[in-house]
Amino acid sequence: MRDVRYAVGSGTSDAMGSGTSGVREILRGVDLLAHPGEVTVLLGPNGAGKTTTLSCAQGLVKPSQGTVRLLGQEPFRCGAELRARVGVMLQDGGLPQSVRPRTLLRHVARLHRDPWPVDDLIDRLDMGSFVDTAPRRLSGGQRQRVALAASLVGNPEVVFLDEPSAGLDVQSRQTVFDLVDELRRRGLGIVLTTHLLEEAQRLADAVHILKDGRVVRSGTVAELTEDEHGRRLIFVAPRTLTTQELDCAPTPLTHEGGNRPGARWSVDDVATPEDLSAIARWWEQIGMMPGEVSFESRSLEDVFWEVSSS
Numbered sequence: 001m002r003d004v005r006y007a008v009g010s011g012t013s014d015a016m017g018s019g020t021s022g023v024r025e026i027l028r029g030v031d032l033l034a035h036p037g038e039v040t041v042l043l044g045p046n047g048a049g050k051t052t053t054l055s056c057a058q059g060l061v062k063p064s065q066g067t068v069r070l071l072g073q074e075p076f077r078c079g080a081e082l083r084a085r086v087g088v089m090l091q092d093g094g095l096p097q098s099v100r101p102r103t104l105l106r107h108v109a110r111l112h113r114d115p116w117p118v119d120d121l122i123d124r125l126d127m128g129s130f131v132d133t134a135p136r137r138l139s140g141g142q143r144q145r146v147a148l149a150a151s152l153v154g155n156p157e158v159v160f161l162d163e164p165s166a167g168l169d170v171q172s173r174q175t176v177f178d179l180v181d182e183l184r185r186r187g188l189g190i191v192l193t194t195h196l197l198e199e200a201q202r203l204a205d206a207v208h209i210l211k212d213g214r215v216v217r218s219g220t221v222a223e224l225t226e227d228e229h230g231r232r233l234i235f236v237a238p239r240t241l242t243t244q245e246l247d248c249a250p251t252p253l254t255h256e257g258g259n260r261p262g263a264r265w266s267v268d269d270v271a272t273p274e275d276l277s278a279i280a281r282w283w284e285q286i287g288m289m290p291g292e293v294s295f296e297s298r299s300l301e302d303v304f305w306e307v308s309s310s
């Protein structure tokens with residue numbers, strides 16, 4: 001999608017979205033591209049516009065401005081043929097209340113030319129124990145898995161998953177991760193939203209962070225977590241360090257939980273071999289062999305907080 005804007009309410013909005021007469025611009029120029037065989041993850045705080053972005057991409061709502069293409073077509077004008085190539089899992093599941101999961105999946109499968117075999121999908125998502133249960137008796141996590149299965153049963157080329165792992169226990173989340181990995185290997189384009197940053201870090205080929213209806217950062221996890229100022233070095237001191245020793249350190253040090261034997265000390269902005277050897281020379285000078293030495297990489301969570309608080 002290119003420069004997608006989406007406004008709700010009546011009247012007209014100005015370019016900054018401040019609008020007049022009750023118009024609110026929810027998306028304010030979203031640019032993003034998702035590729036086949038890749039997992040594209042949308043991140044952002046509540047209300048950032050992730051679900052609305054998915055709705056525009058799927059053709060559920062028509063943007064006020066901008067261009068959206070889904071498998072080369074305009075999604076809000078397309079017919080059944082395009083819809084059959086796209087799987088959608090909505091945030092609230094959108095499942096009928098009166099149909100048991102197996103019946104529902106078989107029904108949806110019959111609507112498609114080349115469906116995913118229902119029994120295989122039930123196995124993959126470990127749904128055997130509840131697939132014949134009345135919908136009102138399903139737990140939130142079980143409903144999530146049924147909704148995911150329903151989005152995949154048509155064997156789509158592209159799938160949109162709005163918070164697919166919300167409310168899942170650790171084991172079910174792993175099942176969903178494994179399935180998403182497999183979908184990627186099969187060449188599907190997967191676009192998903194999540195609030196679980198670890199999940200995003202693990203699954204994403206591309207990440208787009210939204211804030212206030214705009215994409216504020218985009219890239220691979222490696223690109224987003226790259227730190228141009230260098231990395232943080234952590235070492236464990238086997239003993240308390242004296243003020244004199246700390247004074248001659250090549251760079252300021254911070255510690256967690258007090259200057260005591262076994263404390264974890266950190267050195268920020270270690271960017272070059274010279275920085276590293278200056279620290280090693282200091283250890284030599286004060287006659288201390290540190291315990292564990294490691295680099296701490298920035299995580300997607302660090303980037304997310306940086307973006308959210310700016």
Ligand SMILES: Nc1ncnc2c1ncn2[C@@H]1O[C@H](COP(=O)(O)OP(=O)(O)OP(=O)(O)O)[C@@H](O)[C@H]1O
Binds near residue numbers: 046
């Ligand atoms: N039809 C609508 N009318 C009015 N406001 C809307 C409408 N749809 C969405 N919004 C508002 O637009 C903003 C973005 O909503 P959206 O659901 O896209 O955010 P989100 O990033 O998916 O949030 P969450 O993480 O909570 O799911 C929110 O403030 C929401 O209240």
